[in-house]
Amino acid sequence: MTGGLKVYYVPWRPFIMQNTFPTIYGLLPIMRTILIRERITIVHGHQAFSTLCHEALMHARTMGYKVVFTDHSLYGFADAGSIHMNKVLQFTLADVSQAICVSHTSKENTVLRSGLPPQKVFVIPNAVDTSMFKPAVERPSRSEIVIVVISRLVYRKGTDLLVEVIPEVCRLNPNVRFIIGGDGPKRVRLEEMREKHSLQDRVEMLGAVPHAQVRPVLVSGHIFLNSSLTEAFCIAILEAASCGLLTVSTRVGGVPEVLPDDMIVLAEPDPSDMVHAVQKAISILPSIDPQVMHNRMKELYNWQDVAKRTEIVYDHALKCSNQSTLERLSRYLSCGPWAGKVFCFVMMVGFLLWQLLELWQPADDIEEVPDVSFSHNCDEEMLQKNQWNEEE
Amino acid sequence: MENLAGNSSPPRSRWRKVAYGGMQPGYDDNHTDESFLEGMVMNASVVKRDMLKVMLDSVSISEYLCIVALVVLVWTYTLGSTLDENSLLFIDASLLVSESTVKAPGVMKNPALTSCISVNASVVASVFIASRLPSRLHVFAIMLFSLQVFLFAPLVTYCIKKYSFRLHLCFSISLMAMTLSFVYMLHRLLFVLLLSLLVFVNIVCPYWLIKIQEYKFEINGPWDEAKLCFDITD
Numbered sequence: 093m094t095g096g097l098k099v100y101y102v103p104w105r106p107f108i109m110q111n112t113f114p115t116i117y118g119l120l121p122i123m124r125t126i127l128i129r130e131r132i133t134i135v136h137g138h139q140a141f142s143t144l145c146h147e148a149l150m151h152a153r154t155m156g157y158k159v160v161f162t163d164h165s166l167y168g169f170a171d172a173g174s175i176h177m178n179k180v181l182q183f184t185l186a187d188v189s190q191a192i193c194v195s196h197t198s199k200e201n202t203v204l205r206s207g208l209p210p211q212k213v214f215v216i217p218n219a220v221d222t223s224m225f226k227p228a229v230e231r232p233s234r235s236e237i238v239i240v241v242i243s244r245l246v247y248r249k250g251t252d253l254l255v256e257v258i259p260e261v262c263r264l265n266p267n268v269r270f271i272i273g274g275d276g277p278k279r280v281r282l283e284e285m286r287e288k289h290s291l292q293d294r295v296e297m298l299g300a301v302p303h304a305q306v307r308p309v310l311v312s313g314h315i316f317l318n319s320s321l322t323e324a325f326c327i328a329i330l331e332a333a334s335c336g337l338l339t340v341s342t343r344v345g346g347v348p349e350v351l352p353d354d355m356i357v358l359a360e361p362d363p364s365d366m367v368h369a370v371q372k373a374i375s376i377l378p379s380i381d382p383q384v385m386h387n388r389m390k391e392l393y394n395w396q397d398v399a400k401r402t403e404i405v406y407d408h409a410l411k412c413s414n415q416s417t418l419e420r421l422s423r424y425l426s427c428g429p430w431a432g433k434v435f436c437f438v439m440m441v442g443f444l445l446w447q448l449l450e451l452w453q454p455a456d457d458i459e460e461v462p463d464v465s466f467s468h469n470c471d472e473e474m475l476q477k478n479q480w481n482e483e484e
Numbered sequence: 485m486e487n488l489a490g491n492s493s494p495p496r497s498r499w500r501k502v503a504y505g506g507m508q509p510g511y512d513d514n515h516t517d518e519s520f521l522e523g524m525v526m527n528a529s530v531v532k533r534d535m536l537k538v539m540l541d542s543v544s545i546s547e548y549l550c551i552v553a554l555v556v557l558v559w560t561y562t563l564g565s566t567l568d569e570n571s572l573l574f575i576d577a578s579l580l581v582s583e584s585t586v587k588a589p590g591v592m593k594n595p596a597l598t599s600c601i602s603v604n605a606s607v608v609a610s611v612f613i614a615s616r617l618p619s620r621l622h623v624f625a626i627m628l629f630s631l632q633v634f635l636f637a638p639l640v641t642y643c644i645k646k647y648s649f650r651l652h653l654c655f656s657i658s659l660m661a662m663t664l665s666f667v668y669m670l671h672r673l674l675f676v677l678l679l680s681l682l683v684f685v686n687i688v689c690p691y692w693l694i695k696i697q698e699y700k701f702e703i704n705g706p707w708d709e710a711k712l713c714f715d716i717t718d
Contacts, residue, residue, distance in 0.1 A: 201707035214513040217503035322709040361710035
């Protein structure tokens with residue numbers, strides 16, 4: 093209950109299959125009760141992959157609440173999986189009041205995927221808790237250069253690039269050491285690489301690093317290496333920069349927007365270009381002062397700013413005009429020749445179920461929670477566990 | 485944030501496409517200008533197809549159709565009266581399945597699952613036919629013939645095509661003419677069916693392909709997952 097934040101846990105088995113029919117409406121009763129009990133005005137959902145988010149937003153719209161959606165992910169247009177996901181997103185966003193994206197690239201992607209007008213999509217980046225990620229009190233020595241990698245070791249994070257880049261960098265610079273934090277299916281490949289090039293004493297593999305342990309790992313290094321193949325924003329880079337590390341990253345997705353050019357060295361996702369970028373980073377390392385870097389990060393990013401900007405989005409959402417169910421249905425119908433009709437049907441059934449619930453348990457019968465003595469109400473319903481704490 | 489206060493400053497600094505530094509003075513977070521979607525590339529890898537080229541390529545398919553039709557003809561002549569209509573139809577049907585996958589010309593080095601299925605299906609069809617035959621000699625003859633044709637025909641046509649495309653065309657067209665005339669002698673309805681199938685494969689399908697190319701809509705941009713430019717050797 094810190095700062096008026098409440099968390100409801102929905103007694104629901106973990107979703108494995110998405111969009112199985114019962115779960116489309118399964119949440120409606122409990123959502124309705126929560127929304128009425130807490131006198132909610134805006135429902136804010138996160139993450140395009142969350143069924144909970146999609147369902148919650150859909151029901152909230154059915155009940156006439158204002159809805160805000162935040163997208164954190166990038167998605168292509170090529171394969172069957174993304175076509176399916178994009179349709180689901182189009183359905184949810186067809187009627188959303190306002191949307192938030194974490195970077196401009198993410199905004200372009202979301203607008204293309206969902207057909208939202210770009211004026212409805214706000215770009216509000218994530219931030220970093222600079223007080224948690226401070227540089228080491230004692231500057232690490234320069235006799236040895238330590239390159240830190242912290243990521244899940246999976247294909248999308250570019251572990252295969254690391255396998256190519258690390259031996260080459262070690263060959264070119266006898267005083268460079270790597271620390272790799274994280275675990276995943278590609279860990280075996282890194283270990284194989286280490287064996288093959290006999291780099292056991294120069295590449296340290298830590299395995300999974302809990303978030304609280306990330307800072308100690310970061311501050312033991314000079315350069316942070318990010319090899320992602322796709323990234324909407326990349327908080328890891330912010331955390332590294334806040335700890336005073338110089339970042340070397342692939343130029344993918346929203347990464348180029350994240351830091352000013354003099355705080356990051358970008359490279360194409362290609363081993364030779366990345367080795368080149370690491371060499372460049374090593375050469376400019378003497379001019380980097382971790383404390384100066386940290387202070388700059390403090391000015392560039394903070395969560396209070398994010399909260400303020402989110403509040404503006406909420407104000408915009410509240411100003412949106414109310415629409416009748418028919419108007420909303422026509423908007424769904426325009427989503428596509430077949431999909432539009434399916435969407436309409438789903439919405440109509442949802443609407444009928446809601447009316448049924450109104451009869452069965454009228455809104456007046458649901459007890460509203462008494463006001464706890466906070467100076468303000470928390471507008472936002474936070475249902476997911478993995479989201480940031482935005483307090484108003 | 486101090487830059488929220490800078491809202492009224494007259495010399496508006498240029499908007500930049502960056503995420504750092506808080507809200508940009510003078511611009512809302514939903515600011516959209518001409519730089520929006522400038523990194524988008526549409527239909528970058530779409531190949532413009534030529535109608536004639538597609539039609540010529542589709543000749544290979546009708547070539548295999550004809551080979552299958554010829555084999556069925558041989559079977560029918562061999563069997564003569566020993567076979568009743570129903571089993572003939574059944575075998576034809578099972579062959580049609582095999583025939584649809586029998587073409588595996590390019591994949592000599594690395595046989596795919598479909599080419600294995602097609603060879604198996606053709607062998608099964610031959611065994612069905614062979615079960616109706618009166619003598620052991622007949623059985624061996626028809627099995628040998630079927631295996632030879634189904635195993636080696638793709639290889640032969642592949643080699644012809646590699647040797648000279650013109651030869652391949654002549655070979656295919658004469659094969660089609662031959663098959664059609666034989667089928668015409670056997671059965672009128674089958675002739676019409678085969679003819680319409682060949683027309684469909686050689687003319688309608690290529691036209692269709694060219695037509696639906698117009699609807700191709702491919703979007704690429706900075707949000708795409710980067711492709712690795714080297715092979716991953718596990």
